[in-house]
Amino acid sequence: MAERYDVLVIGSGPAGLTAAHAAARHGARVGLVDAQALPGGQVWRHDVRFSAPAFARRCMQATLEHIKIDWLPQTRVVGAEPGRLLVEDPRSARWLKYGALVLATGAREVLLPFPGWTLPGVTGAGGLQALAKQGWPLAGKRVVVAGSGPLLLAAAATARRHGARVLAVFEQADRAAMLRFTRGLWRWPARVMQAAVLRAQLAGVPYHFGSVVTAAQGEDALREIEVSGPRGQRRIACDQLAVGFGLAPNVELACMLGCQLEAEGAQQRVRVDARQHTSVPGVYAAGEVCGIGGRDSALIEGAIAGLAATGARTGIASLQRRRAQARAFARQLRETFAIDQRVRALAQPDTLVCRCEDVTLGALDAHVDARGAKLATRCGMGPCQGRICATALAELGRAAGIAARPPLFPARLETLALAPADGIAASLAT
Amino acid sequence: MSTCICVIVNGKPVEVVAGASVAAAVARAGSRFRRSRSGEARAALCGMGVCFECRVEIDGVPQQQACMLIARAGMQVRTDG
Amino acid sequence: MTHSYDLIVVGAGIIGAACADVASAEGxxxxxxxxxxxxxxxxxxxxxxLVAVDGLPAELALARYSLGLWEDLRDLPGGEFSRCGTLWFARDEHELARIPDKLARLRAAGAVAEAVDAAQLRELEPALSPGLAGGVLVPDEAVVYxxxxxxxxxERACRRRATLIHARAIALGEHAVTLDDGQRLLGNVLIATGGALQALLPELLIHLRKGHLLITERYPNMLHHQLVHMGYTDSAHGQSDSVACNVQPRPTGQLLVGSSREYxxxxxxxxxxxxxxxxxxAFQFLxxxxxxxxxxxxxxxxxxSIDGLPYIGRVAQRRGIWVAAGHEGLGVTTAPGTARLLVDQLLARTPAIDARPYDPMRAAA
Incomplete structure (x- = not known):
């Protein structure tokens, strides 16, 4: 393991993988950091039962086996000083020095509060997909997938592949918006193929537009859900509800480093120039953290960022043209799956918003300002550091800040006590 | 056929496929993950290390994210659900 | 627009809030x-x-007075008053030798305090590292949120018809304050703006002493008392950057870890x-x-403040302007006593403790 990397890449999804590979191919010594044990990010997450698509496998293999790339799994960035990051893994902590940094921190799911959303058995849509790939038991389980966006189809297909009985998919966007979207799809033939494959995998699973899960019920676990759609209300008995409303960029590290952010709908993304450079010298960003764009733009942007981080002048222009096309698709998606007002109104005064500290929406309503509400209720002060509730509150049109102070994730105290001169410190815990 | 490993969840042996997460083992054991501050039962939500709902005690170390760790044979997992 | 009040409290930190509470209770x-x-x-x-620090006699007097007044506030909902007590611990014989004097000072000020030996210290807090010399337990002290x-x-003041105005005070007059929304309020004005004091009262010096804190996940029953190293008082009264071990069990099971001072x-x-x-x-001891x-x-x-004691009272050379600020790290502990002292002076009553050490006149001189 090197003490200093020419290029340090944070995140090993498609953007991080191509960034690391591009930089290494250009001669740089690269460190590739990810919080997960295996590379791939969310979209190429390792599946304990099924192997990844060939292209993904090739991409991961080429990067991980590259002689100039050090793979640093299960590693989280918790702090920063100029030119170096404080990282922690389950066994140790260290400072990683870098010449240039590529932020490929991806996105998380937007999970919106509704009555019953805290019941065991209710997960995110991408959440259920991730859990299933990690071996979560789904065989024979009755699963309903709901929320919004193309991720619902992928989540339903994964659940089914893992043996679930997918009862239905409920998409909040209405049929008209979806039709407008599909009519424009011819511009992205690969996407048409992707959608067709997913639909084929989901043969026999009803797909309903304009439908919203309004409540989940059960005692200590999910038993039943209520769905409101064009044909009225109905109740469905099920074991798992997977519900997600699209993605939000993981901007916390960028924010801590002082990178300028910009609005992406209700959320924030990192502002970059044509070379994926952020507003901070030597810090680049690529993929979902620069705005939700999907795998294709992540792959392209990662390559641009990796090259730019090594100071390359060539090879970037053609990638920039491809990026524009990929990003245009993302804009279409955003418009089609824009969250309906009905969804924003699901949370009731007694619905929990902050799941770490058990704070209801009503408790927040008693306060005029966000800071006062946070101090009085502790909303956002738990271990998720507001990643769930602040993201949701932003979608609900309420002000919520980004937590961007060290520790960026909950970290061992001994990690925070590590000085740059200390080298690697093994944890006493293991 | 994938190999299986055995982990102990709340004293009960549970088989999971090699490479599965601790979260999967807890779910297979039929256990809740944790009780919330007000006593609600909670389980994994995001599956990707963001929400911290799946915190459990692993080999005596509390507050570990079950979805971020791969189950190892003989691992002792305790939940407060 | 102009409104008249008996008292206009500028700043709703714990000091201003306590002053508004006491003043409104006086009608x-x-x-x-x-x-x-x-x-x-x-x-x-x-x-x-909520702690009686015994470094300066007047600091101790105000803290002890306040701790008595806190007993009437402990049931305020959500305030998380928790009587965990304070356990001062001594590292070695040298620190242990200071304990008799500390006990005497605390007891003279009316506190219940007892010496604990090394074995008792371990029994009270098994997480403390072995080999510590002993300490002082002050069982009645507490923590709040x-x-x-x-x-x-x-809120309590507002229920007694106090008015909460969301604005910034930008200028003081005689018995008057002008707000950034154009309002001018008439009456006695109390400046309780803490670190921002000098924006309104440049004649009263305030030094900012930066401090860090950290809060942990929940680890119930790991610690039982607020733990403070005997060396804390040296850190608090020193003149250079310093740290001291000061760790608190919250009622939630979380631990608050401090403390640092930067100039x-x-x-x-x-x-x-x-x-x-x-x-x-902190790791040395825990x-x-x-x-x-x-x-x-x-x-x-x-x-x-300039001398480790807060400014509480009438501001010299100004008419109808009062101050309650400069409490350094003891503002929460001493808020109820500060409020009582201030309002008694405002109403020309004799305060329960000698108010002279806190007279802001000393700083203007």
Whole structure:
């Protein structure tokens, strides 16, 4: 393991993988950091039962086996000083020095509060997909997938592949918006193929537009859900509800480093120039953290960022043209799956918003300002550091800040006590 | 056929496929993950290390994210659900 | 537009909130001027440890007086009053030798305090590292959650017809204050703006002493008392950057880990070097802290006066202008006593303790 990397890449999804590979191919010594044990990010997450698509496998293999790339799994960035990051893994902590940094921190799911959303058995849509790939038991389980966006189809297909009985998919966007979207799809033939494959995998699973899960019920676990759609209300008995409303960029590290952010709908993304450079010298960003764009733009942007981080002048222009096309698709998606007002109104005064500290929406309503509400209720002060509730509150049109102070994730105290001169410190815990 | 490993969840042996997460083992054991501050039962939500709902005690170390760790044979997992 | 009040409190931190509470309870017509959230400044950054620090006699007197008054506030909902007691611990014989004097000072001020030997210390707090010499237990002391306490005091004042005005005070007159929304309020004006005091009262020096805190995940029953190293008082009264071990069990099971003091810094960004020093100091005495998970860390700016005692009373050379500020790290502890002292002076009553050591006149001189 090197003490200093020419290029340090944070995140090993498609953007991080191509960034690391591009930089290494250009001669740089690269460190590739990810919080997960295996590379791939969310979209190429390792599946304990099924192997990844060939292209993904090739991409991961080429990067991980590259002689100039050090793979640093299960590693989280918790702090920063100029030119170096404080990282922690389950066994140790260290400072990683870098010449240039590529932020490929991806996105998380937007999970919106509704009555019953805290019941065991209710997960995110991408959440259920991730859990299933990690071996979560789904065989024979009755699963309903709901929320919004193309991720619902992928989540339903994964659940089914893992043996679930997918009862239905409920998409909040209405049929008209979806039709407008599909009519424009011819511009992205690969996407048409992707959608067709997913639909084929989901043969026999009803797909309903304009439908919203309004409540989940059960005692200590999910038993039943209520769905409101064009044909009225109905109740469905099920074991798992997977519900997600699209993605939000993981901007916390960028924010801590002082990178300028910009609005992406209700959320924030990192502002970059044509070379994926952020507003901070030597810090680049690529993929979902620069705005939700999907795998294709992540792959392209990662390559641009990796090259730019090594100071390359060539090879970037053609990638920039491809990026524009990929990003245009993302804009279409955003418009089609824009969250309906009905969804924003699901949370009731007694619905929990902050799941770490058990704070209801009503408790927040008693306060005029966000800071006062946070101090009085502790909303956002738990271990998720507001990643769930602040993201949701932003979608609900309420002000919520980004937590961007060290520790960026909950970290061992001994990690925070590590000085740059200390080298690697093994944890006493293991 | 994938190999299986055995982990102990709340004293009960549970088989999971090699490479599965601790979260999967807890779910297979039929256990809740944790009780919330007000006593609600909670389980994994995001599956990707963001929400911290799946915190459990692993080999005596509390507050570990079950979805971020791969189950190892003989691992002792305790939940407060 | 002009309104008249008996008392206009500028600043709704714990000090302003307590003053508004006491003044409104006396039947005074009170206005509270605050541009931000209630208790969101240094009040929210502190530990909320209610403690009698025995460094300076007048500091001890005000703390002891206040601790008695806190007993009437302990049931305020959400304020999380928790009587965990304070356990001062001594590292070695040298520190142990200071204990008789400390006990004498605390007892003379009316506190219940007892010496504990090394074995008792271990029994009280098994997580403390072995080999510590002994300590002092002050069982009646407590911890609170300051921002909610401040909010409850303001709410209580408002129920007694106090008016909360969301604005910033920009200029003082004689018995008058002008707000940034154009309003001019008439009456006695109390400046309780802590670290921002000099914006309105440039003649009263305030030094900011930056401090860091860190809070952990929940580890119920790991610690039982607020633990303070005997060396804390030296750190608090020193003149250079320092750290001291000061760890608090919250009623939630979380641990608050402190403390640091930095001079000549006016930002509240986290300094990793200072955080490291603070944590390493805590690890010396509580080695098991190393493995715990930190949820958040933050920094705040303690407003210190020129001599370690707060400014409480009438501001010399000004008419109808009062001050209650400069409490450094003891604002939460001494808020109720400060409020009582201030309102007694306002009403020309004889205060329960000697008010002269806190007279802001000393700083203007």
């Amino acid at each position: 005074l017509k009170v206005a509270i001027v605050e541009s931000g959230a209630i208790g969101a400044g240094v009040t929210a950054a502190g530990m909320g440890h 300051p921002p909610v306490m401040a909010r409850r005091l303001v 000549g810094v006016s930002d509240s960004e986290i300094s990793l070097p200072m955080l490291r020093r603070m944590l390493r100091c 080695p098991s802290l190393r493995q715990l998970k930190a949820l958040r860390a933050w920094a705040g700016l303690r407003p210190a």
